[in-house]
Amino acid sequence: MVGSLTNSLTNGTLLAFFMPREGAALWIFILGSIFIGFLFLFLLTQVPAKFRKPIIIGVTFVSGWFYFLEFMIPRSNETMPLRRQLIAAEQAVWKAQTSLHRAIAISKERGSNNPAVAERIERAQGYAGSAVPQIGRAIEAVKEPLSRANTKVRDAELARGRLGAVSNDLPRDKLWSIEVADGRLVRAGDKYARLERAEAGLQSALEAARDAESILAAGAEADVALAAAKLGKADSGLRLAQSATEENFLTRYKEPVFQVSLVIGAFALGLGVFGLASMHAKTVLRRRPGWLNSLAFWIAMVVMLLAGLIKKYGVPAASGVRLSTGVYDTLFYGALAALGATMFSLVAFYIVSAAYRAFRMRTTESALMMLAAFLVMLSLVPVGVWLTGGLPAAGFWSAFRLENIGDWIMKFPNTAAQRGMAFGIGVGMLAMAIRIWLSLERGSYFDKQV
């Protein structure tokens, strides 16, 4: 059984399960899924408490494995020669681009006549020159898998043609075979289209790299910016080709897995609404403290739901506008949106109060922080521009204009601090992700016995 499942997974037969369905088959699929879902939930409730946590840990672990393996498993061998050529071409284009960017920077700093500019351009020309044959070899390398993919499409078409048209009186196994053949045809077509896109990307990259090489042949007189733009285009073409080769046998399941996660998410949303509604209903029925708030929740939910449904499905008035549009818009824009904005705007009052109480110059550090805050606040608003508007717009004194000081604070000290924090957060997130994946993290989920 495990062998059969592995075969289905690697040759893509399992994808047929996720194929779009129509008519009766769709309804059977939906009802069947709901039935299986409820059955699964029922069985979970029957499992002894001590086994529930290991089950949840196991499911979390296996789900994590899918994305881990998809990332780690090497891509298909078929496109390996193409990938090798692509990596070499990308490196050459990247080096040429870097040399040109450096040439542009040196030209700005020390002038375009500086010998270092010509040297960088010459270097870039060499790299662009080596990129052209590399891309040419990549085009050669894509031809063989493209031809094989074409053959597979034709074979899949023939196999599908032999099975005939779909009709309701066909036996179940025959319908299943058709579904599998359809799946194979779609996948073969998809692969062919991807390789075709790769070839188109490579052709565009080749043309752009040749253009860049000929522009750079003018030496120090070359239009460096144009050549850099051409190399950028070549890089885009190579990236397109690369994206077409990045696939292993699990990649094709990413889309269905995404769809499954969407469905689970929708269930979670439904469960959340149900939980909220039942909690407030109990509060109202038992007249617990604050039951009026719960009643307000119920009234708001039912009225908004009805207004939305009538707006969508209600009878249009003579003018073509649905009768309930006004009610819905009043509730949505007049009440819900206005309340949301009001809630958030309260933050402004807290900020004023907190800034007044917390910003005290107790230490040198707090004084520095306050000074930076003053300068940035003033630099962003018209009054700040007005305050130092008398200083010249260029030259040494322009650095003391408030907008320039604020700009400097945000772009240099702020960016440095933010980057440090980003690294720290990144490492922390990685550690946390591994802990959650391995179910080592204790949170609200496991604080109580599941």
Next chain:
Amino acid sequence: MVMKFLENLRNIDRRIMYLLLILVISLPLLPQFDFLHQDLEVQSEVRGVFEAVENVPEGKIAVMSIVWGAGTIGENRPQTEAIARHLFRSKVPFVLLSWDQQGTSLAYKTVNTVAEEMGAEYGVDWFNAGYRVPYIDQFLQSFGRDVPGTIGKDFEGRPVSSFPMMQDIKTGNDIGLVTEITPSATLESWIAFLGQPYQVPISYAPTAVLVPEGYNFLDAGQIVGMLPGLVGAAQYEQLMEVRGFASRAANALSTSHVLIIVLIILGNLGYYVSRRRQEQ
């Protein structure tokens, strides 16, 4: 007497502060206070967004990603309005994609108002893809590979293929600009799944509180520009020579910043006097 007064500045009644805040925010919004208007210094990052819109190649579309809802309407709506106006003016067709249930309707209403004002046609100049469930990473991976297939239908359930502006749009290579208008940290997904693989320029319009983080991406060249909060929208309006809500609100922002600074100075003055008296 004077010392006592100065010492009391340490503890100004919060109701007085709230009242002052209401006054300094609401009064500058009135037309009678238009004399307060002062031109802003347009920051280079705002100019970057402006130039990115101007340079969208012909045949490509822009994508306006809406992550905001009612809570940040004060900052994000003027940004949306300013960028939509510029896209319409530059004849760059764009897709409105929303990740917030409330933001879907609010952004649609905002853009629709600008479209009516500028005579833009739905389906030709702009397209509303409606609300998308917030699995942005997975969505964008598919979106780059197959734009029409991932969007599927517009907000009223009409197929993408029925709209003229979407006829030649296939992959991420057909997108000329993405503008992320957001109060959340969602920019990384656009950079990772669309900006880098398809070399799509990304511009960023966050709320003011997210602006410090945005400078990392700006410095790294991962975004082409940024509208820093409401001030960014006001600067953008100034670049377009339009005086909308953001320009008026910039005055209110200015007066409120001055109020905060004055209050902090007064608080420190009271703190300093009180400490001196204690030492004596």
